[in-house]
Amino acid sequence: MPVTIPLASLILPGLGQLLSGRRARGLSILGLTLTLLGLIWWSLTPQDLSPETRPIPLKGDPANLYWLVVPVLIWAWNVWDAARPNVAPGWIPALLSTTMFFVIGWQVAEINPPVLASNIDRVMLIVRPMLRPDFIQPRAEEREGWVEIIVPCPTEAPAAADSSTGEITLTVDATCGAVGETLTVAAAGLTPDVPVELVWQSPIGDFFVLREADDPTRFRSEQPDAQGGLTTALVIPNAIPPGVDPTMPQEQRLYLRQSRPLGGWELSTNGGFILQGIYETIALALMATTLGTLGAFPFSFLAARNLMGGNAFTLVVYVVVRTILNIVRSIESLIIAIVFVVIIGLGPFAGMMAVTVHTIAALGKLFSEVIEGIDPGPIEAIRATGANWLQIVRYGVLPQVVPAFTAFTIYRWEINVRASTIIGVVGGGGIGFFLIQWINLSDYRAVSAAFLAILVVVQIMDFVSARLRERLA
Amino acid sequence: MLEVQHLHKVYPNGTRALTDVSFQVEDGEFLVVIGLSGSGKSTLLRCINRLIEPTQGKILWDGTDVTAASGAELRGIRRQIGMIFQQFNLVKRSSVLTNVLAGRLGYVGTAGSLAGVWSSADRASAVRALERVGLAEKAQSRADALSGGQQQRVAIARALMQNPKLILADEPVASLDPVLSHSILQYLEQLNREEKITVICSLHFLDLVHRYATRVIALKDGEVVFTGLPQEIDKARFKEIYGEDAIEVKAGLSA
Missing domain, CATH: 3.40.50.300 (P-loop containing nucleotide triphosphate hydrolases)
Structure with a gap:
């Protein structure tokens, strides 16, 4: 063993191994050492904090310097390994480096288990509404009437308050007032004996249900008399949004609402959206699978080595098609959808195009592998009869691949239904389009109803797909 | 020659x-x-x-x-030039008749053959070719349902279709x-x-x-x-x- 080999490894980790012909080992050692040094350098440099960036706790901590012991030990081990090949055990650098990767990885991922337990009470905020999915609701007759009130009063007093809806008329003793002032409202035309809810609408359209003055946990509920009349007093609430000048007069509204149970159940508004979204999702998946399969079909033949290896030109086509399929396949349909939403605009068409493109790439690859796995004998025999390329494909290839193609297509349909549920999150239509809005609005009752609908559809698709594929086998 | x-x-x-x-x-x-x-x-x-x-x-x-x-x-x-192979090289999932008809591919038009349409003359000669190798009654069987010797006879019938x-x-x-x-x-x-x-x-x-x-x-x-x-x-x-x-x-x- 010439002394130059360990010396080379002392100068540059892995160099000795490279020079003595152990290329994979040498490159691994060099790559590992550089990665470790790079990681330590990254953790030592302080983060350039601007207001938008989220601080990474690990960055810039001088204690990270201690990690240098790991690459130094590996450096020493590598000199030993260069001097005595196959003696230095490989688990030493493996253990050292994985320890460092795991400890730093734990910190970078900001893993903080106590948080899991400390905020457990927040869970109920989501779980409680989710236990009552908003899909159907008791049938009821909804009636309302409203009156406009200016808060606070402008310098010129407004004209007499003007009630709108025909059935319920509201009269207020003042057409304007400041926050905290008391108003008296008189209503006529209400349904007798059905409780009335008082709702305040802010200048930007938010609704606040008024609460009892002595018990703020309860909503106010007034009982009209037998003729449908009601007179009650209320205090003008502070409904002025943050950032708005409270001295500027704004139009606000008082609503009186009644909900009379009619018995039985009906589809709620959100339930209707869910049905629409689910139908869109299924239609989108069906169209994308059909178009995707039709698109994948020609590509799969062009991407099959055994059909395209004939001459230089077809081989070039094969390489190009194969490369494109591989690239497109590696892009999530959700990402492709973002591109199509930009081109086409929001809606199911964009989502369908994205799922279709992904299906073409994924099925194109799978189909081409089926083609590559077929028995070359019959193809040779058909070619020997003087058949042309299309005839060879039709008589030698198709009969061998159709069963596997069908099974893959059904399986893809199942995948596409799942992809289509989520594609709406980026604006691609379907149930996901509604779901993301409900999540943003914290409407967890609708969210849970949408989850249930997705669950049912996906389960049915799984079952049907499995049964169909069983039959083909 | x-x-x-x-x-x-x-x-x-x-x-x-x-x-x-x-x-x-x-x-x-x-x-x-x-x-x-x-x-x-x-x-x-x-x-x-x-x-x-x-x-x-x-x-x-x-x-x-x-x-x-x-x-x-x-x-x-x-x-x-007809060709016969050691492994018979029939399309296993296709019928015997379709395998034999494939021998005509060099003679027929592309469009018709892609649609799977064969002239009655071709069908008749396919049946004759199968009769010649003693397998006329197997015409509708799937090729892989036949024994090795029978498959090779189907392959001969296919070669015969090429005249x-x-x-x-x-x-x-x-x-x-x-x-x-x-x-x-x-x-x-x-x-x-x-x-x-x-x-x-x-x-x-x-x-x-x-x-x-x-x-x-x-x-x-x-x-x-x-x-x-x-x-x-x-x-x-x-x-x-x-x-x-x-x-x-x-x-x-x-x-």
Whole structure:
């Protein structure tokens, strides 16, 4: 063993191994050492904090310097390994480096288990509404009437308050007032004996249900008399949004609402959206699978080595098609959808195009592998009869691949239904389009109803797909 | 007449499969090609209808340069050359009838054949071809439902559909029971004698060679080491072709 080999490894980790012909080992050692040094350098440099960036706790901590012991030990081990090949055990650098990767990885991922337990009470905020999915609701007759009130009063007093809806008329003793002032409202035309809810609408359209003055946990509920009349007093609430000048007069509204149970159940508004979204999702998946399969079909033949290896030109086509399929396949349909939403605009068409493109790439690859796995004998025999390329494909290839193609297509349909549920999150239509809005609005009752609908559809698709594929086998 | 002139084949991996192979086949001959596995028999047969591209050399068939043909001209040559394979090479999932009809592909239009539409004349001749090999009642069976010997007979029917002037048979009986070997070879012999179809067939067993060949060429490491009549292969020649350690085995039942 010439002394130059360990010396080379002392100068540059892995160099000795490279020079003595152990290329994979040498490159691994060099790559590992550089990665470790790079990681330590990254953790030592302080983060350039601007207001938008989220601080990474690990960055810039001088204690990270201690990690240098790991690459130094590996450096020493590598000199030993260069001097005595196959003696230095490989688990030493493996253990050292994985320890460092795991400890730093734990910190970078900001893993903080106590948080899991400390905020457990927040869970109920989501779980409680989710236990009552908003899909159907008791049938009821909804009636309302409203009156406009200016808060606070402008310098010129407004004209007499003007009630709108025909059935319920509201009269207020003042057409304007400041926050905290008391108003008296008189209503006529209400349904007798059905409780009335008082709702305040802010200048930007938010609704606040008024609460009892002595018990703020309860909503106010007034009982009209037998003729449908009601007179009650209320205090003008502070409904002025943050950032708005409270001295500027704004139009606000008082609503009186009644909900009379009619018995039985009906589809709620959100339930209707869910049905629409689910139908869109299924239609989108069906169209994308059909178009995707039709698109994948020609590509799969062009991407099959055994059909395209004939001459230089077809081989070039094969390489190009194969490369494109591989690239497109590696892009999530959700990402492709973002591109199509930009081109086409929001809606199911964009989502369908994205799922279709992904299906073409994924099925194109799978189909081409089926083609590559077929028995070359019959193809040779058909070619020997003087058949042309299309005839060879039709008589030698198709009969061998159709069963596997069908099974893959059904399986893809199942995948596409799942992809289509989520594609709406980026604006691609379907149930996901509604779901993301409900999540943003914290409407967890609708969210849970949408989850249930997705669950049912996906389960049915799984079952049907499995049964169909069983039959083909 | 088929003339093979100075044929060379070197595979991309460097294997020299054929080296300077030259011979002639007169019309109506039953030429048997013998030699060890890997001696180049399959490559030679596939060069004749250009399933494999020769590296160098010429193949002339009735004056046409097969090696220079391409596209439609090459397919026109291929459709006159039937081919039979060791593994039968039927499309297993297709019906026997469809497999036989595929033999007509070189003669029919692309559009019709892609749609799976066949003329009644083609269908009738497919049934006749199956009758000829005794399998008319199996026409609607799936090809893989048939035994090995039956599949090879379907393959012969497929070759017949080409109205071939020449049949290339690449080890047609090597995957079959010795009992069935004679049955298959007798079909080929019948075609050779009655229809005057030239047959070039590679075989393993010397007793089959003696029984069916009108002439023999032997290949060793891609070179022709013997050309002559089957009777001329004696013990000394046999060792020359197959190597010192070879022992002659018989296919079994004699016809």
